[in-house]
Amino acid sequence: MTITLYDLVSLTPGIAWSSNTQKTRLCLNFKGIPYRTEWVEWPDIKGVYEKHSLPASSRFHDGSPKYTLPVIYDPSTGATISDSLAIAEYLEKTYPDTPKIFPHGTVGLQAPFEDMYIEHSKSMVPLLIPNICRNIMTPTSLPVYQPYMEKLLGMKMADFDAKSEVAVEKWRKYKENLEVVARWYRKTDGPFLMGDTISWADFVVVSIMMMFRAVWGEDSQEWKDVVSWNEGVWGNLVEELDRYTTVF
């Protein structure tokens, strides 16, 4: 029985890029649970929910439903789950004999860690999205994705200039915030947040870094920046966890 992982398609076939779906892929590969990826165009996410009669994963401020990926369908239990943390908790409970994503009962610590990490990553989002529009979105997805993001961020992609003072300041701010995350990592001997034990927190952290690599490319200055910051902690972490990124 093979789990279906619904993931967002990219211009380059077979390349995973979304940090949220990557967290689920890391979990599935780490646990060694068989799955196959079903690629979804941005406008078709709602259809995945409808197909499985799944309620929206969350709501916008105005109360309208928000449909997001990842979603998994597990034929062995009949369950369909959205939201990467909920999926990780489901996998942990349903497949108890696989390696632990939340070792030693740390799930209540891992959830706020993720919130805190996202808080520290926000400033780079407006720099990333224009590049997702340019390098990732397909001709089918772009016409829906771009106006959605322009509304959400209150910016026109055409106006974006990576060399502008505002953009440079946001990248500097992001570097400064990552320094805080690095201080948490330095509290153990590493390479993982829990020392020699892999956990959800590491998947959360590298999923964003891996998205940079997919969106900006390995030759970009942005990628070179990130892997060089904080004595290479992020580059090392990606290297350690790359073995769990195989796309099935």
Place this chain on the structure above:
Amino acid sequence: MTITLYDLVSLTPGIAWSSNTQKTRLCLNFKGIPYRTEWVEWPDIKGVYEKHSLPASSRFHDGSPKYTLPVIYDPSTGATISDSLAIAEYLEKTYPDTPKIFPHGTVGLQAPFEDMYIEHSKSMVPLLIPNICRNIMTPTSLPVYQPYMEKLLGMKMADFDAKSEVAVEKWRKYKENLEVVARWYRKTDGPFLMGDTISWADFVVVSIMMMFRAVWGEDSQEWKDVVSWNEGVWGNLVEELDRYTTVF
């Protein structure tokens, strides 16, 4: 060799009330490390730093030094340490054969948990401080503490009205934020954040609750509120950890 814990004096002799120093007391008692409390008046905190030639624990936005308690002095190593988290990390390293505050290498998860918890507690600070002025501060401390806090919070203690719309809204907001923290607690079977294992996160959480009890009193509506919220999770947690609050 007995550690000295510098703690803030209260109107009622021998009663510990500050959440930050309480975290250190919980650590010392939990680990069974001998210590004795030295009570300090608010204006005399700086003197503790000077006595031990200790640099300020942090700085204000304008760069001026910030002197805070707890501070511990450990005669067996000669170390003087400020900041409750730094003290906990010091105790964990210096006394490795005592019960773990950061079990299973979780220190890198526990530090951001604390930041996140404080973020979720902020809205009640302006409600608490006027009661600290009224019920806790001694005649020696109050004339320094009160103007300091009035400047920090941008409010006059004399203007404070616990029944005002603003105050009621802040308390409602606090309750709402604690619901988020309770969701993290519900992820295991409890009673602690890591299930049946006590850790720093629990000390962080109860130290605030215990401060409520000391400041507002056990008969106050505020204390009754807190112990009743979220199916009594906070009341239970305080009860579980009260055995580590003895003042030596």
